[in-house]
Amino acid sequence: MTTITRILIFILIGVVSSVNAQDFQGVATYKTQRKIDIKMDSTKMNDAMQKQMMEMMKKQFQKTYTLTFDKSSSLYQQEAELDKPQVGGGFQMSFGSSGSDVFYKNVKNKTYVDQKETMGKNFLIKDSISPIEWQLESDTKHIGEYMCFKATFTKQVPKVNLNFNSNSTIDNEDDEYDEEKKPEMEDRTITAWYTPQIPVSNGPAKYQGLPGLILEVHDGKLTIICSQIVINPKEKVEIEEPTKGKEVNQKEYNDIMEKKTKEMMERYAPSRGSKDGAIHISIGG
Numbered sequence: 001m002t003t004i005t006r007i008l009i010f011i012l013i014g015v016v017s018s019v020n021a022q023d024f025q026g027v028a029t030y031k032t033q034r035k036i037d038i039k040m041d042s043t044k045m046n047d048a049m050q051k052q053m054m055e056m057m058k059k060q061f062q063k064t065y066t067l068t069f070d071k072s073s074s075l076y077q078q079e080a081e082l083d084k085p086q087v088g089g090g091f092q093m094s095f096g097s098s099g100s101d102v103f104y105k106n107v108k109n110k111t112y113v114d115q116k117e118t119m120g121k122n123f124l125i126k127d128s129i130s131p132i133e134w135q136l137e138s139d140t141k142h143i144g145e146y147m148c149f150k151a152t153f154t155k156q157v158p159k160v161n162l163n164f165n166s167n168s169t170i171d172n173e174d175d176e177y178d179e180e181k182k183p184e185m186e187d188r189t190i191t192a193w194y195t196p197q198i199p200v201s202n203g204p205a206k207y208q209g210l211p212g213l214i215l216e217v218h219d220g221k222l223t224i225i226c227s228q229i230v231i232n233p234k235e236k237v238e239i240e241e242p243t244k245g246k247e248v249n250q251k252e253y254n255d256i257m258e259k260k261t262k263e264m265m266e267r268y269a270p271s272r273g274s275k276d277g278a279i280h281i282s283i284g285g
Helices: 003-015 047-060 250-268
Strands: 025-034 037-040 063-070 073-078 102-106 111-118 121-128 135-143 146-158 162-165 185-195 213-219 222-231 246-248 278-282
Antiparallel strands (some): 025 063, 037 278, 146 185, 162 278
16 A cells, blocks of 8 residues: 555545544444346246246345444444245245344454353354455545445455255255365455544454455455444443353354354255256355
8 A cells, every 4th residue: 555545544534533532432323235146047937937936035135234333342243134035835035134233342342242142042153353454455435425445355264055945955066965075266356445534443243454445345255345434423332242142152152153054955965967947046145
């Protein structure tokens, strides 16, 4: 990043005196969406049903979240929404977090608490915030009234492919679930846009660690964009660490979910060679 850009960032931080107050708070609203690729067997599903499936899937991944933050901590929570969309036959599609999930971050102590309801059970995931090796770029743009700067980092992620057949069972492309098979990995560059005009090292979900609030994220097929910010709302908001659920660390939770996923794959895997009516849904990052 150029010296001029660095100087501009520090100037922006310095001139926003009001946000340096000890009682500084804010509420940011974020819209999320995720691109999906669906391959369907046209002999088993007509055009109208394919279109209906696509629309339902798009709506499933269009969510609204609220980030309540101060100088050191934040709460990130999905806003309440209507019942999940259903496909013919009563198959309910549900991906990602439920409306009761709460993600708490303390950027000062570098810890987080993730309160999740998964498969009917409540978990309280407590762990340390992993540092992100951001590369600060010189690119700038405005998001609303805020001047934003670009930052990127690259990480390795597994390729994710979920395959469902028309009877709502999970179809493994190898006809047999191989729990020893390691997932195929790929490099992914994550792009964030942050504003030093709101000098908190925070952002939506687990994104943090930049010299300003993160207003936009592009992470694979996931896009998160801030649509509204209220600084120092009239009614003071409370940012409290969630306490509901079985306490585990992130690794313990991941191990539990991996075990449950294997059990589900084995339970719903079709008989060898059976691929009738397969619908391949690639969700990705």
